[in-house]
Amino acid sequence: MLEIKNLHASVDDKEILKGINLKVNAGEVHAIMGPNGSGKSTLAEVIAGQEEFEVGEGSILLEGEDLEELSPEERAHKGVFLSFQYPVEIPGVSVTNFMKTAINESRKAQGLEDMPANEMLKKIREKSEMLEIDRKFLSRSLNEGFSGGEKKRNEIFQMAMMEPKLAILDETDSGLDIDALRIVANGVNKLRSKDNAIIVITHYQRLLEYIVPDYVHVLHDGKIVKSGTKELALELEEKGYDWLKEEAAV
Amino acid sequence: MAYTEEELKKELETKEYEYGFYTDIESDTLPKGLNEEIVIAISKKKEEPDWMTEWRLEAFRAWKEMEEPEWANVTYKKPDFQDISYYSAPNKKPKYNSLDEVDPELLDTFKKLGISVDEQKKLAGVAVDIVMDSVSVATTFKKTLAEKGIIFCSISEAIQEHPELVKKYLGTVVPKKDNFYAALNSAVFSDGSFCYIPKGVRCPMELSTYFRINQAGTGQFERTLVIAEEGSYVSYLEGCTAPMRDENQLHAAVVELIALDNAEIKYSTVQNWFPGNKEGKGGVYNFVTKRGLCEKHAKISWTQVETGSAVTWKYPSCILKGDYSIGEFYSIAVTNNFQQADTGTKMIHLGKNTKSTIISKGISAGQSQNSYRGLVQVNSRAENARNFSQCDSLLMGNRCGAHTFPYIEAKNKSAQIEHEATTSKIGEDQIFYCNQRGIDTEKAIALIVNGFSKEVLNKLPMEFAVEAQKLLEISLEGSVG
Numbered sequence: 001m002l003e004i005k006n007l008h009a010s011v012d013d014k015e016i017l018k019g020i021n022l023k024v025n026a027g028e029v030h031a032i033m034g035p036n037g038s039g040k041s042t043l044a045e046v047i048a049g050q051e052e053f054e055v056g057e058g059s060i061l062l063e064g065e066d067l068e069e070l071s072p073e074e075r076a077h078k079g080v081f082l083s084f085q086y087p088v089e090i091p092g093v094s095v096t097n098f099m100k101t102a103i104n105e106s107r108k109a110q111g112l113e114d115m116p117a118n119e120m121l122k123k124i125r126e127k128s129e130m131l132e133i134d135r136k137f138l139s140r141s142l143n144e145g146f147s148g149g150e151k152k153r154n155e156i157f158q159m160a161m162m163e164p165k166l167a168i169l170d171e172t173d174s175g176l177d178i179d180a181l182r183i184v185a186n187g188v189n190k191l192r193s194k195d196n197a198i199i200v201i202t203h204y205q206r207l208l209e210y211i212v213p214d215y216v217h218v219l220h221d222g223k224i225v226k227s228g229t230k231e232l233a234l235e236l237e238e239k240g241y242d243w244l245k246e247e248a249a250v
Numbered sequence: 251m252a253y254t255e256e257e258l259k260k261e262l263e264t265k266e267y268e269y270g271f272y273t274d275i276e277s278d279t280l281p282k283g284l285n286e287e288i289v290i291a292i293s294k295k296k297e298e299p300d301w302m303t304e305w306r307l308e309a310f311r312a313w314k315e316m317e318e319p320e321w322a323n324v325t326y327k328k329p330d331f332q333d334i335s336y337y338s339a340p341n342k343k344p345k346y347n348s349l350d351e352v353d354p355e356l357l358d359t360f361k362k363l364g365i366s367v368d369e370q371k372k373l374a375g376v377a378v379d380i381v382m383d384s385v386s387v388a389t390t391f392k393k394t395l396a397e398k399g400i401i402f403c404s405i406s407e408a409i410q411e412h413p414e415l416v417k418k419y420l421g422t423v424v425p426k427k428d429n430f431y432a433a434l435n436s437a438v439f440s441d442g443s444f445c446y447i448p449k450g451v452r453c454p455m456e457l458s459t460y461f462r463i464n465q466a467g468t469g470q471f472e473r474t475l476v477i478a479e480e481g482s483y484v485s486y487l488e489g490c491t492a493p494m495r496d497e498n499q500l501h502a503a504v505v506e507l508i509a510l511d512n513a514e515i516k517y518s519t520v521q522n523w524f525p526g527n528k529e530g531k532g533g534v535y536n537f538v539t540k541r542g543l544c545e546k547h548a549k550i551s552w553t554q555v556e557t558g559s560a561v562t563w564k565y566p567s568c569i570l571k572g573d574y575s576i577g578e579f580y581s582i583a584v585t586n587n588f589q590q591a592d593t594g595t596k597m598i599h600l601g602k603n604t605k606s607t608i609i610s611k612g613i614s615a616g617q618s619q620n621s622y623r624g625l626v627q628v629n630s631r632a633e634n635a636r637n638f639s640q641c642d643s644l645l646m647g648n649r650c651g652a653h654t655f656p657y658i659e660a661k662n663k664s665a666q667i668e669h670e671a672t673t674s675k676i677g678e679d680q681i682f683y684c685n686q687r688g689i690d691t692e693k694a695i696a697l698i699v700n701g702f703s704k705e706v707l708n709k710l711p712m713e714f715a716v717e718a719q720k721l722l723e724i725s726l727e728g729s730v731g
């Protein structure tokens with residue numbers, strides 16, 4: 001599904017990603033952990049095509065295709081989805097209208113007609129029920145005045161609507177209360193299939209109890225310094241990052 | 251007897267005249283320049299009664315003594331008023347023989363707006379066969395109105411057919427000497443619309459100048475007079491979303507609305523004059539005076555979407571004379587490239603318990619300048635007057651400007667006046683968020699702009715709102731590189 005080779009990225013001549021290698025197969029869930037400022041969100045945004053970052057060396061392949069020349073929207077059309085750590089507000093644009101536009105733009109890129117209104121409504125109903133989202137919510141302006149947790153749940157609603165091939169969830173768990181975490185995680189699990197892949201960025205082991213990863217990677221100072229299975233997350237929870245930092249320094 | 255095609259066309263043309271959708275003027279263009287003789291000649295050509303000629307002359311004499319206003323936040327090369335021809339017959343000769351000859355960029359815009367091929371031809375000035383259909387629509391339309399006693403015709407026709415109404419109301423809201431452009435308009439106006447709604451009548455359809463514009467082209471000095479008798483209601487649509495190109499660079503219209511006791515007038519405008527090319531050359535100067543008078547419990551709402559013109563100077567206003575009267579102003583003004591707009595409103599509270607609402611949304615892109623200028627005036631006897639104003643500006647890029655000039659004059663202590671203003675920018679992060687969801691930058695901007703303008707778009711009649719949305723999209727195309 002996704003193959004990242006020796007990826008370097010920088011902003012204003014400051015290198016943030018310093019040679020990332022990562023391979024994610026279809027059907028897999030990978031967790032990325034690591035201290036604040038280690039480059040997790042940067043990696044997510046570089047995969048999504050954020051032009052603020054300059055990609056130096058390295059490459060990102062999605063199903064064998066190099067993404068380098070593709071704009072963020074083209075990557076989205078190919079099935080890349082990013083659940084943002086800090087979702088932005090768009091005043092006056094309802095969640096429904098936003099999703100309608102997003103879905104139809106993607107369909108257009110695939111040479112399809114707009115999704116018929118009844119099909120759209122059905123989908124919205126289905127996905128909002130799955131994530132226990134009040135319908136009234138969907139007519140509100142996108143993220144405007146949403147609580148932290150509401151924003152995150154809304155991101156996963158969008159993921160459910162877009163049905164991406166590769167979903168990257170950047171700290172989706174932060175801000176969610178205990179019940180919401182369960183609901184959202186269950187939602188994500190329902191979206192798991194043998195044809196798609198998910199990358200979860202998180203600081204907490206708790207999320208990984210719900211969304212069980214096949215692999216866990218630790219990012220430190222722009223590099224993946226350790227990879228393992230889900231047990232690695234437990235170890236990190238217990239010991240923190242210092243031991244890894246020391247290891248990396250050697 | 252079988253009609254030849256020529257005869258059929260002729261017959262239909264005269265029918266149209268009968269129904270007042272055409273102002274039929276036989277003569278060609280008067281020489282350039284403006285003096286008393288020209289004013290008299292215009293009046294003569296329109297076969298106006300003496301009082302009208304005299305009225306125009308008074309306006310002209312006032313205008314001669316006046317100076318072009320300088321206070322607006324716009325700079326432009328002043329027109330030479332002696333280098334303009336103040337009267338020319340509507341151009342009946344088509345400019346082009348087929349659509350192939352028309353500027354492809356213009357056609358492209360028409361297509362995006364979803365304008366039918368026939369309409370495209372009319373708007374671009376291509377010869378068209380007269381479509382049976384449009385004539386019959388106009389006829390049914392006229393009939394329905396006539397049954398209710400509603401008069402909707404050209405101002406010239408009204409001067410002939412309903413002189414008592416015109417004489418009673420013309421210039422009562424916008425006096426001849428009100429301002430430089432209004433005085434000029436009063437002296438030389440040659441076209442425009444007249445609308446009269448009798449007591450207690452609710453006009454059953456949106457009255458639209460679109461009908462008339464489609465067929466005759468808009469005048470340079472338009473004059474509109476709308477009278478809503480006691481307890482009546484009318485929704486009036488002015489303008490058209492299609493880009494209007496015009497050789498006349500200067501446009502100075504006057505619109506007067508009169509809402510008598512308990513009457514309501516909704517006046518919606520979508521204006522899309524040619525703004526000039528990307529270098530800012532060749533656009534229309536639009537200097538408009540629009541004002542409404544509210545008697546007791548009456549209500550006037552101005553809703554406008556302005557995307558065109560090189561220079562716009564426009565302040566639809568309400569005089570809230572009657573107690574409990576209501577004035578509303580909802581506006582979206584878009585400026586791109588080198589456009590300059592200085593728009594806003596005046597709410598003059600004279601009566602007790604009068605209320606006004608102002609919602610202004612300015613969107614600036616390119617190197618344009620967009621100013622809001624609003625006056626809320628509460629007179630000493632206007633007890634309990636209330637006003638709420640909200641002015642929001644949205645900036646795209648770093649080279650454009652948004653300016654807000656709110657003036658408040660409250661002479662009564664009981665007045666409650668609230669003013670809110672915000673300025674925001676379309677953020678890179680908002681665009682990236684949309685991009686990430688598969689929405690390209692151009693569409694993302696349209697979405698964000700529509701969201702920003704929503705409160706005002708919602709005030710437009712449904713059909714108009716859809717067109718206006720598309721128009722916003724088109725006017726901002728290419729504004730982010």
Ligand SMILES: Nc1ncnc2c1ncn2[C@@H]1O[C@H](COP(=O)(O)OP(=O)(O)OP(=O)(O)O)[C@@H](O)[C@H]1O
Nearest residue numbers: 011016034035036037038039040041042043052085
């Ligand atoms: N646009 C930018 N300009 C300058 N520095 C940046 C920019 N974006 C990110 N950085 C820096 O890059 C580093 C990595 O940031 P990033 O957001 O990827 O960290 P993170 O691992 O997601 O951290 P957290 O766990 O706090 O979310 C940080 O030091 C950050 O300050």
Ligand SMILES: [Mg+2]
Nearest residue numbers: 040041042085
């Ligand atoms: Mg982060």
